[in-house]
Amino acid sequence: MRMEQSQMLANDLERIQNILNSVSDEEVEVDGSCSENDEDDPVQNSSHNSESEFEGESSSSLEQLDIKRSSKYLYGKDGTRWLKKVPPRNVRTRAINIISYLPGPRGKAKQAKSADECFALFINDTILNCIVCCTNIYIAHVREKYERERDAKNTDLEEIKTFIGLLLLTGVTKSRSLHLSDIWNKNKLGIAVFSATMSEKRFRFLLQCIRFDDKRTRQERSEIDVLAPVREIFELFVANSQNNYSLGEYTTIDEQLVGFRGRCKFRMYMPKKPARYGIKIFALTDARLWYTSNLEIYAGLQPEGPYRVSNKPHDVVMRLIQPIDNTHRNLTVDNWFNSIPLAETLLEHGITIVGTLRSNKREIPPNFVKRKRDLYSSEFGYKEKMTLVSYASKPNKNVLALSTMHQTGDIDAESGPKQKPEIITMYNLTKGGVDKVDEMIGKYSVARMCNRWSLRVFFHILDIAALNSYVIYLCNNPNMNTPRKHFLCSLGFSLINKTLKRRADMPTLPKDIRISAKRICTQGIVIEDAPVLSNPNTKSRCTVCPRSKDVKIKTECSQCMQKMCLKHMKTICDSCMLNLQEKVD
Structure with missing residues (x-):
């Protein structure tokens, strides 16, 4: 059984969860989700509504169904038959409820002990060399605009690592929204480590020139792929995320909205998201440790060619589950993704599902969507490998949920007078994986205001990589309860340390910068949140x-x-x- 097999990792899992969960979670209502999408919407206006409200036919039309009734079965509007009582089942645990291999780091990730080693699993030299090469191509293109050649000199691997390290430190200090001149000015909110590591002018130049594809061939590639500016590094990062960690028994698929208001062909408007405007990314995460394993950018309708794929919920889910295919994991989704055909297809791929359903699905029996029912009452329908439940969570409102993991309609004893079914309880416990990832990366995000959507995607990749590396760090160091802020501070310092040592011995630099660089190399970094400057x-x-x-x-x-x-x-x-x-x- 899943719970019995994962008991051997329960202590470590609970410890890691307590460290990761730095912000207390609030229970989310079961009658809705926090995301909105639309399927194949040419105007890019998302209407993803996860609420399971009754949107069906009137009671008079429901009574005109000409399907033969039976005291043993319930029938959907399309004739789908559900048993009223739990069918006879084998007392043995189903094979699909036994995960094929245990979660945790795998491959080279098992030997990663330090912060920089964990981070290098995701942002490796292959990705960094790609960035260096593409950035130098763009620098050569704009060099003629600069009077002095040294103002537009090429970058290298060490400098790009230093650049990323400073970005991580802006997230730790929560100064990503500050103007660069304020960060580098020690008389205002500046921190000595920034000016000691790199000049403001050089950092600004790299921020403007950093690129992730060959500018010379971009127009040709964009004719078949609108994601051409980030396609290479994005796919490399996703492959690294899948190869270095095995997800736990409970996983979640949902969407992220990466805030962006600049020009972008596939920018979405989602009014119920905090950012409202941005780039939509579908994500597969661990529901308990918040490790992100798979990502897919929603690019709308791609041009004809190899990158044109279907954006229907069923097809999106089938592409995202590739890392857990035939591993007997459980998948939690909201009612925009979920459907009975999807549940049947996932069973063929060795995956169970728990998720809410929209009330307009024709497989649902009419009495499951009736509004006038006793509060906190539940009705169940059973098929051979799945269970359907309708739960009256509020007056005149029902929540519909489907599970292929549960075979019985048991009530959660800990829910008290609300009498929640175990399916609803399981959905509440596991549906927030992607939302929790958004919350955690938002706390120490490196994202700065920019007008290039490719740069905004790169910032998001760094945020996900930092969180994933922290999960692996905790798994490989079971005796260390390092807070994430200290981990990010250590990671940023390790990326800039080589540059600091070189600048400490550089005689052409001002004396105060050399002294500051030497002191930081010796004593390390102790960073606190940037204070708020009062009105002078x-x-x-x-x-x-x-x-x-x-x-x-x-x-x-x-x-x-x-x-x-x-x-x-x-x-x-x-x-x-x-x-x-x-x-x-």
Whole structure:
């Protein structure tokens, strides 16, 4: 049985979940999901509605069904027959409920112990060399616009790693939305590690010039593939994600909306998503450890050629399940993806499914969608390998769910007076895998405001890679409870450390930068969240002086950003500060 087979990993799983779940989860209502899509919509306006509201025919039309009734069966509008009672079943656990291999890192990922080793599993040298090559091609194209050749010099592998490391550190410090001049200015919100690692001018240049495909052949490739600017690195990253980790017994398929408001042929409008506008990406994730195994960018209707695929929910699911095909995993989906034909097809591929259903499916018996029912009541229909349930979660509203994992209509005893079926409870526990991934990567995202959709996709790849590498890091280090913020800080430092050592011994750099680089190489990085800068034109009461004096001032401490009068602060010039740093070092 699934639960018995996974018991040997229960302790490690619970530990990793507690570390990953840094933000407390709230129970999501079973009568709806948080995503919206549309199937083959040429105007790119998504209407993916996961609510299982009654949208069917009137009661008079339902009564006119000419299908022969039987006390033993329930019939759908298309004649699909469901048993009213649980059919006789074998007491032995079904083979499809026994996973074929245990979850966890596999292959080279088993030996990855450090943060940079885990990250290199996903953003490896193959991807980085591709970025270096394509970026240099673009730099050569724009070099003539610069007066000095050194302002547009080629990049290399080490510099691209440093660039990615600084992007990760902007996510850790939550400064991705700040202007670059504020990040590099130590007199404002700047942090010494940025100016010590790379000049603002060079970072800005790389941010403008970084490319992920050959600009010289892009127009030809775009005639058959609208995803040509990111196709190569995206497929390489997805392949690395699938090869380095085996998903757990519970998986989730849902959509992500990568916020983007620039020009893009396949940009979507989804009003119920926080970003509302952006690039839709379908994802397959682990429902309990939030590892992302497969991704697919929704590109609308592709031109005729090898990249033109169907965007119907059934076909999207069948493409995404390739990493878990015939592994006896369970898949959780919402009512936009789910259907009875999909459940039957997945059984042929050795996968069970749990998910909500829309009430307009013709296989559903009419009495399952009746609005006037007792609150918290349930009705069940059974077929040989699947169970259908209609649960009255609210007055005049039913939730329809289908499961090929459950064979009986058991009620969850822990649900109390709500009397939730176990199918509904299982759906609630496992449906939030993709949503949790969105929540976690959003907390320390590297994404900066940009006008190129390919760059926005690259930022999303880095976010997913950082989270996946953290999951593998926790699996390979069972005795370490490292918070994700510390892991990302360590990862960023490991990527920029080689550049810092080189700049610390570079005599042409200013003295304060060399001192700062040397100190960071020796002491490492200790980063806290960037403080919020108050308005310098407003007066506030000194935080140290007693309230009775009511001392109003504009000055504030450059470290803690607290309003403070000069009686409680020490002032020091730049030259004296440098001398003090040299003595400390």
